[in-house]
Amino acid sequence: MKEKEEINLFKANIHEEIRPWGKFRSFPYQMAKSIKIITVNPGASLSLQYHHHRSEFWVVLDAGLEITVGERVWQPRVNEEIFIPRKTPHRLRCLGSQPGRVLEIWIGDSNEEDIVRLQDDYGRI
Numbered sequence: 001m002k003e004k005e006e007i008n009l010f011k012a013n014i015h016e017e018i019r020p021w022g023k024f025r026s027f028p029y030q031m032a033k034s035i036k037i038i039t040v041n042p043g044a045s046l047s048l049q050y051h052h053h054r055s056e057f058w059v060v061l062d063a064g065l066e067i068t069v070g071e072r073v074w075q076p077r078v079n080e081e082i083f084i085p086r087k088t089p090h091r092l093r094c095l096g097s098q099p100g101r102v103l104e105i106w107i108g109d110s111n112e113e114d115i116v117r118l119q120d121d122y123g124r125i
Helices: 003-012
Strands: 015-019 022-026 032-040 048-050 055-060 065-069 072-074 081-084 090-094 100-107 116-119
Touching: 003 055, 003 100, 032 090, 055 065, 065 081, 090 100
Parallel strands: none
Antiparallel strands: 015 022, 032 100, 048 090, 048 116, 055 081, 055 100, 065 072, 065 090
16 A cells, blocks of 8 residues: 555544544554654654654644654644654654653554664764
């Protein structure tokens, strides 16, 4: 399956239901290779990186984060959903005074070794 088809299929299978108490969004976990919550400490950042074998879908859980995807750098709002196509440089940074979290879903067959670091504050390039 081509990457664009894979992302479109993932997006098409996000389901939302309205309930008397609010709503819920259900994500197609069957397509996920990994689902995790990333916590970044204040002043810290992940490496600027990309992946050969996976795209990523992020849901911002906390305020105070800065996200880079390709050439775009911004401070996302809480609950913002972000698609990161494979081979696209991206970074997560915590600008706030409290740790910031992002829910991350991998789309595509991948593992932790599928990281190409372009810049890293911890000397891991």
